[in-house]
Amino acid sequence: MRIDLAGKTALVTGSTRGIGAAIATGLARAGARVAVNGRSHESVDKALDELRDGAPGADFIGLAGDVATEEGARAVIDALPRTDILINNLGVFGAEPALEITDDEWRRYFETNVLSGVRLTRAYLPGMSARGFGRVQYIASDSAIVIPAEMIHYGVSKTSLLAVARGFAKTAAGTGVTVNSVLAGPTHTGGVEGFVRQMVGDELPWDQAQRVFMREHRPQSLLQRLIEPEEIANMVVYLSSPLASATTGAAVRVDGGYIDSIVP
Incomplete structure (x- = not known):
């Protein structure tokens, strides 16, 4: 099986490190031109140096902007008006007793983990549909199904992504665009x-x-x-390719068998 993404442009949010950086590397090695996104120019420039060292000859571009905000998302969209592959990876997490999570913290998790991807999908999906090809993915989590007692705000935000992906997949029905979520396990x-x-x-x-x-x-x-970040990236790269043309509206598991169910 050979995955060829030559001629495709990809945007991976929150890709200066961790799973996002591994996804950016995987997409670039498959031939895509990959926009690496972070909140600051400094973090993006540092990540670009590291990514280029790890994948010589790969086509990376930097795209600074905090897509958890409307202003940052607009800056990213203005700088990259078109993309073929959108990986909504940006997310925050942390342990906090359920009864001590404030309204402001709930809002921060929703803005960062959910609305960031909604904003970008709303901007890029119409163009993908008009061109007859596109791939949108949301990096969710096992916590979407098995809500952790120590961080329910994180789990709820990831559960929301499953619904968002399924809903946008219906919006893209019949267009050649697929929309999926990836249930990443402890990584x-x-x-x-x-x-x-x-x-x-x-x-x-x-x-x-x-x-x-x-x-x-x-x-x-x-x-x-x-799980190693590259193991998550392998699934994302496959779902980004023409080989995954019949997979849409799905919650695809890369969870190490953590979710105790036959079907997500």
Whole structure:
């Protein structure tokens, strides 16, 4: 199976590190021109240097703007009026007792994790539909199905993405554009390392801390380890390709078997 995205432009939000950076690299290695997005020019420039070192010859461009805000999203859209592939990856997470989550924090999670993708889909989907090809994806989470007690605001925001993706897939019906969500399981990123330390403490070596976290806080995982960002990226790259033309309106799992159900 050969995935060829030559001639396609992709935008990956929140792609200066972690899963977003892995997705950007995967798309670029498949031949796409990839817009790397972050909140500041400094973070984007730093990420571009690192991505180009890791994927020599790949076609990356920088696109600074905080798409969690209307102004930042507009700046990104103005700088990149057309894209063939839109990966809504931007997200925030963190542990907080359910009864202590303020209204402002609920709004921040919704603006960042949900409305950022809605804004960009609303802007780019019409052009994709008119051209007869497009791929829109929302990076969701196992937490969309298995709401974590320690961060219900995060889980609820990811549940919303499943509905958003399904709804926009209906909007794009029959156009050649597919819209899907990707249910990513517990993944090894810098942010997750910090979260693991928050949950199990700083005393243990990382490999042991990871095992304790999975055993005590994510015991449903069949993989029994954190997923690597590249493993998430592999699925996203496939769904971005013409090979995935019959997959739309779906919640596709890359969760290490964490979600205990036959169908999402």
